[in-house]
Amino acid sequence: MAELILSKLFSLKERVAVVTGGSGVLGGAMAKGLALAGARVVVLGRNEARAGAVVAEITAGGGESMAVVADVSDRSQLEIARDYIIQCWGEIDILVNMAGGNIPAATITADATIFDMPHAAFEEVVSLNLLGTLLPCQVFGQAMAEKNQPHGCIVNISSMSAIRVISRVVGYSAAKAGIDNFTRWLAVELAQKYGDGMRVNAIAPGFFIGEQNRDLLLNSDGSLTVRGQKIIEHTPAGRFGKSDELLSTLIWLCSSGASFVNGVVVPVDGGFSIYSGV
Template sequence: MPNLILDRLFSLQGQVAVITGGSGVLGGAIARGLGLAGARVAVMGRNEARAEAVVKDIIANGGESLAVLADVSDRAQLEVARDAILQHWGQIDILINAAGGNIPAATITPDATFFDMPHAAFEQVVSLNLVGTLLPSQVFGEAMVDKNQPRGCIVNISSMSAIRVISRVVGYSAAKAGIDNFTRWLAVELAQKYGDGLRVNAIAPGFFIGEQNRDLLLNPDGSLSDRGQKIIDHTPAGRFGEPEELLSTVIWLCSAGSSFINGVVVPVDGGFSIYSGV
């Protein structure tokens, strides 16, 4: 017999979720998890083939999904995507801001200094991550408040670099720290103006192997690089995370089970953020 209380608290059945960066390693895993939880999932990205691959996985597992192409830094593209989703499903209930990343020029390599970094590179990575979270929140959040009873959930993606100093990634760190503050600010703003049915939270993933960091954390033979070893040494769990380990936290933050949770940043990090190294 199904547990009706748990179904009511944690099912996303009937809800429409939009995930930016949904064609990436972590974004794709989250998109698939939302589909398994019952949500109808709009997988957003800039690469149609990769977005469609995630959509096919969701549909193969019995879910509903569609691919939408948009750049998170382009408001006009986001508005076209929003209108297409509303035309297809008639509502938007969940936004996962998973698009983001780093660029080499905003990273201080061992043979460079902070003074060598071009400010344009810093601006570019801040725009990709912070503005690329703000614009979708405006565009898709507007669809959440445009209801008789405003309801919706936004989940942003923070980082360990927002709360701990991690060498090299100066632009990325500043952008993710901004996302932490933006998450708290927007949580208060929406709740005060539209009621407790609108919530904004974030997750702060620890270290997961993705497309951008693989060469930094692993050697060509799959062994740990020096930087990868340092991270493992400072992670009490003693390993990197698996993308699927983000799912339960994201689903909880999007579901009725977290209806009194607002403005928090939840680490999913194997203990990295709490360990002093001693």
């Protein structure tokens, strides 16, 4: 009996999930995890070949998935993607906003100051992360809200830099802090206007190795850089996270097991966010 109850609580069978940035290391892991939980997964990204590779892994494992090419900063592309998904699979139930990133020009290096940073670089990173979360929420969230019985789950991706000061990454930090606030705001907005079937939460990953941060955290021989060593020293778990360690939190937030969880930002960080270093 207990196994049946757990299966029902955390199953995503027949639900349609859209993962923006689903072709990256963490996005791909999330897409594959949702598929393992039973969801039909749309891997949405700008690079068709990379998105297709994730889809191929999902389908090889018996899951159902398709790649859709769209830029999260382009509303018209997202609307075309939304309409195509609904035409193919009937509805959209889950949105995971994994797309985002940083650029060197919005990062303050050791030999520079905040006064040197071009405002256009700051604007670009904030747009990529914050606007790149807002637009999918508007486009795909509307499809959830306009059902006969509105329901859907949005999971945004925050960061440790939203809650702790992490040197250098000024544009990225500001954008992720905005995502935290927007997550809470949107959770209230949708629940009040469309009912308790609409939920918005976020995950704040700690330090995981991906394409963008690998060279910052690891040397070519796999040893830690100075920055990587500092992070490990401030992570009680004593290591970086593994991509599949995000999956249980993601599946929980997307499932009926979290039906009364709304507007939270869940750290998955090995204790980084709670440790003072003393």
